[in-house]
Amino acid sequence: MADNENIKVNNPVLSKLQFMDDRQDLLRVLNGAYIAERFFGKSGCWFSQKLNNNIKNGKPCEFTSEELKTLSDALYTISYELQELADSLH
Numbered sequence: 001m002a003d004n005e006n007i008k009v010n011n012p013v014l015s016k017l018q019f020m021d022d023r024q025d026l027l028r029v030l031n032g033a034y035i036a037e038r039f040f041g042k043s044g045c046w047f048s049q050k051l052n053n054n055i056k057n058g059k060p061c062e063f064t065s066e067e068l069k070t071l072s073d074a075l076y077t078i079s080y081e082l083q084e085l086a087d088s089l090h
Helices: 002-011 014-024 032-040 044-051 065-086
Strands: none
Touching: 002 044, 032 044
């Protein structure tokens, strides 16, 4: 068990996903299907599998570093759009 924990800590992709898992409160606000379609051209199922590290064909589904960059950019875009909306309400 300790070996698996060390792998997760030393794996930057898994560490980032663990951080996302810790922020389930924020993820509940976001629509994964919308993010998948708008920013990746993929299905909500694809996004969910990657986000949850589901096993597919015997291997865990993981975001690549490029996909994590796209997700980061998507979250910045959404945050900017939400900020603009909030500002327009004043």
